[in-house]
Amino acid sequence: MARAPKNDLPMMSTDEGIVLFHPHMPKKAKQYVCDTLDGRWIGQGPKVDLFEARFRAQFQQPGPCVSTGSGTDALHLAYLLAGIKPGDEVLVPLFTCTATNIPLLYIGAKPRFVDVDPRTLNLSIEDLKRKISDRTRAIVCVHYGGLPCDMAEIRALADQYRIPVIEDAAHALGATYDGKPLGAISEFTMYSFQAIKQLTTGDGGLVTFLDESLAPLARRLRWFGIDRTDKQKGIWDNDITEVGYKYQMTDIGAAIGLAGLEEFDQTLAYRRALYRRYVENLKKVSGIAIVNDFDPRKEHAAWLFTILVESRLECQLKLRSRRIESAQTHFRNDRYTVFGCNETFPAMDSIDDKYLVLPLHTRMSLEQVDSICEVLQEGW
Ligand SMILES: Cc1ncc(COP(=O)(O)O)c(C=O)c1O
Structure with a gap:
């Protein structure tokens, strides 16, 4: 059974900085x-x-x-x-x-x-x-x-x-x-x-x-x-x-x-604008791969923006030092004993210590995406 590398960071509150997730509560x-x-x-x-x-x-x-x-x-x-x-x-x-x-x-x-x-x-x-x-x-x-x-x-x-x-x-x-x-x-x-x-x-x-x-x-x-x-x-x-x-x-x-x-159409359009802004800012940054194959058949629903990075924990600590939350969010399921899995998964092994989810929600501004990307552009 695979065990993911341990890099748990405590959750941030909204007044501490840019949180990873926030509910979208519609006006009505x-x-x-x-x-x-x-x-x-x-x-x-x-x-x-x-x-x-x-x-x-x-x-x-x-x-x-x-x-x-x-x-x-x-x-x-x-x-x-x-x-x-x-x-x-x-x-x-x-x-x-x-x-x-x-x-x-x-x-x-x-x-x-x-x-x-x-x-x-x-x-x-x-x-x-x-x-x-x-x-x-x-x-x-x-x-x-x-x-x-x-x-x-x-x-x-x-x-x-x-x-x-x-x-x-x-x-x-x-x-x-x-x-x-x-x-x-x-x-x-x-x-x-x-x-x-x-x-x-x-x-x-x-x-x-x-x-x-x-x-x-x-x-x-x-x-x-x-x-x-x-x-x-x-x-x-x-x-x-x-x-x-x-x-x-x-x-x-x-x-x-x-x-x-x-208000779903506006919510989705806004989330997609945030997603696109991340892509524009990060697509040419060395050491960062955006999780997306940009297949023209696929239109993304912009729930998560995920990247692959080396030295993920250092990257997260750098982000956190600038009051930006990030996390893995989901984990390979073979790590859970309940599934009793003994197979090996080479592709998952290759990215297990690299994937990182960045903040994306309707309480964020495009400028905040820019500021997150600036921190990443500085390196870690
Ligand atoms: C991929 C996936 N499937 C299923 C669920 C379960 O949905 P729910 O939390 O509404 O039970 C989640 C959780 O959010 C999920 O991320």
């Missing part, structure tokens, strides 16, 4: 939440339905959109809807938030890690090709930081083996691939609306799928296996025939989400 959020608190529904109610309908229209999602209490819930539902069963082998990214892979353990499936592409930190197509076999039941991919994976290549492999693809788009709301929105490419796509995502509901998530007929099952699994619509019509004698969960979004969360949807 307080008003919409207060309206909700004055009404009958604070749990799952009409605002959840409205949020799902608006989300589907705004992000041109071809399939049903089922919101949840978290992105992790949404992934668990996606895995269940994809028919993943105990013992099934699923090819998953090595480098991601543990939330991508833990729900497979809920099911008793066997996640098998695919090495990273060091240019993008997405999964490596070469390693995917090496590991895919007749045993593989599904492919899971993560659009790291908001940069879409190589979807044409992943799709071709999935079609060849006749298995579904589940996209973990927790970082990538607003990204496109070959002109298509995420959610329109694979059988299943999941989003996260956790506190610091481009769109937040406090905590929340959503799963969308191309097969419309799965919608009733998805909605039942989200709520104990009960048909909630029937129940609200006053039909209380419904049976439960499958194990369901309590995974619904609340109207309080949806109220924040609805406010976020209204």
Whole structure:
């Protein structure tokens, strides 16, 4: 089992300097939440339905959109809807938030890690090709930081083996691939609306799928296996025939989400402007590689700006001495005992002590990006 090099730095507070993350609270959020608190529904109610309908229209999602209490819930539902069963082998990214892979353990499936592409930190197509076999039941991919994976290549492999693809788009709301929105490419796509995502509901998530007929099952699994619509019509004698969960979004969360949807285009444009500014400032700085393959098929959702550097801890200490926060944020999943992984991952090894996430959020200015880049340009 691999252990990442230790370089933990304590978190900074907002008044200490430029923090790594900050929630984006949309202007109308307080008003919409207060309206909700004055009404009958604070749990799952009409605002959840409205949020799902608006989300589907705004992000041109071809399939049903089922919101949840978290992105992790949404992934668990996606895995269940994809028919993943105990013992099934699923090819998953090595480098991601543990939330991508833990729900497979809920099911008793066997996640098998695919090495990273060091240019993008997405999964490596070469390693995917090496590991895919007749045993593989599904492919899971993560659009790291908001940069879409190589979807044409992943799709071709999935079609060849006749298995579904589940996209973990927790970082990538607003990204496109070959002109298509995420959610329109694979059988299943999941989003996260956790506190610091481009769109937040406090905590929340959503799963969308191309097969419309799965919608009733998805909605039942989200709520104990009960048909909630029937129940609200006053039909209380419904049976439960499958194990369901309590995974619904609340109207309080949806109220924040609805406010976020209204200003999402501006939020995304601003995040992209910050991202582009980093790229312009750093693209020619020696000793810094930007994590992005700049593939014209991919439109980045600018959740994270990540670089590869030598002597990362020194770089972080230099940034911190100028009151700038930075971190690894995500870690290779083979470091976690729970996955019981003994394979080796040469590409991940090659960047494990190099990747570094820099601040990117709507409380930052373009000038602050410049000042961060100036510190990096000085060297460390
Ligand atoms: C790649 C990835 N997948 C899944 C999740 C889980 O989402 P949530 O925190 O909404 O449960 C996260 C967390 O933010 C994530 O970064």
